Amino acid sequence: MVKRVAVVTGANKGIGLAIVRNLCGNEFDGDVILTARDCDRGKAAVEALSGAGLNPIYHRLDITDAESVEELTGYLRDNYSGVDVLVNSAAIAYGYGTQTAVGEQASRTMGTNFYGTRRLCRRLLPIMRPNGRLVNLTSTYGVLTSITDDGLRRRFLAPDLSDEQLMALADEYVTDAREGRHVAKGWPKSTYIASKVFVTALTRVQQRQLDADGTDRRIVANAVNPGVVPTDLNGHRGHRSPDEGADAATYLALLPPHCDQPSGALVWWDRRVVDWA
Structure with a gap:
């Protein structure tokens, strides 16, 4: 029998690392792949967990790099013939008071948080x-x-919103940010917030695609809000520990076979399903 495998992105620190720790020490009966862009930091995280009696495997992954995504895809296909769990934790955010132009912020933040996440999912969901x-x-x-x-919200809420239409919305947002008109058009001022609205929307689109793919794989996709956890991403603001932030994500990653609820949902840190609109 082929061994099961879980992949966690952006996992060398913070919430991603806590999710890896949970999966290794919890109920997941397979290998856990800890991925990170920086090899030294990724390997150091694996070594620290190994010292605690856990045994994740490191694989380099930069979700903004198509070649890096292909390398991970090939590794999973060759060694596991697929993947069972994918947790997308990799993300970036600009700090408060940054002097970086908002157009560059939008390009880079969306490039990782939305476009990069989508790129990885498009390669791994088929396997x-x-x-x-x-x-x-x-x-x-x-x-x-x-x-x-209201017009933008209606476009996001379209019951048949496609991946291509969501991409068009994302491209529109980035263009508006580059031209300095994003706030006037109703987009969030924060490029990080905008990117996460798109991640939540992407999850809903992905579940519809999975439900309509003509197979009976019963794959479940959910978006999870870990709460405000003090990490490098937010300048160490917040009151919840990384372990607390990882709880709901771990719960969703370990939903038992044939369980199809929640699906395509937005789930809060306390495991509540909330209305994203």
């Missing part, structure tokens, strides 16, 4: 095995109320 679990980390502000324009 995800039956009862696979996809978990995308979003945020407290990754909700539709973060967008103030």
Whole structure:
């Protein structure tokens, strides 16, 4: 029998590392792949967990790099014939008071948090095995109320919103940010918040695609808000520990076979399903 495998992105520190720790020490009956862009930091994280009696495997992954994504895809296909769990924790954010132009912020933040996450999912979802679990980390502000324009909200809420239409919305947002008109058009002022609205929307689109793919794989995709956890990403602001932030994501990653609820949902840190609109 082929061994099961879980992949966690952006996992050398913070919430991603806590999710790896949970999966290794919890109920997941297979290998756990800890991925990170920086090899030294990724290997150091694996070594620290190994010292605690856990045994994750390191694999380099930069979700903004198509070649890096292909290398991981090939590794999973060759060694496991697929993947069972994918937790997308990799993300970037610009700090408060940054002097970086908002157009560059939008390009880079969306490039990792949305476009990069989508790129990886498009390669790994086709090889995800039956009862696979996809978990995308979003945020407290990754909700539709973060967008103030009714017309934009209606486009996100379209029941048949396609991946291509979502990409068009993302490209539109980045263009608006580059031209300095994103706030006037109803987009969030924060590029990080905008990126997480798109991650939540992506999850909903992915579940519809999975449900309509003509197979009976029963793959479940959910977006999870870990709450405000003090990490490098947010300047160490927050009151929840990484382990507390990892709880709901771990729960969703370990949903039992044939469980199809929640699916395509936005789940809060306390495991509550909330309305994203």
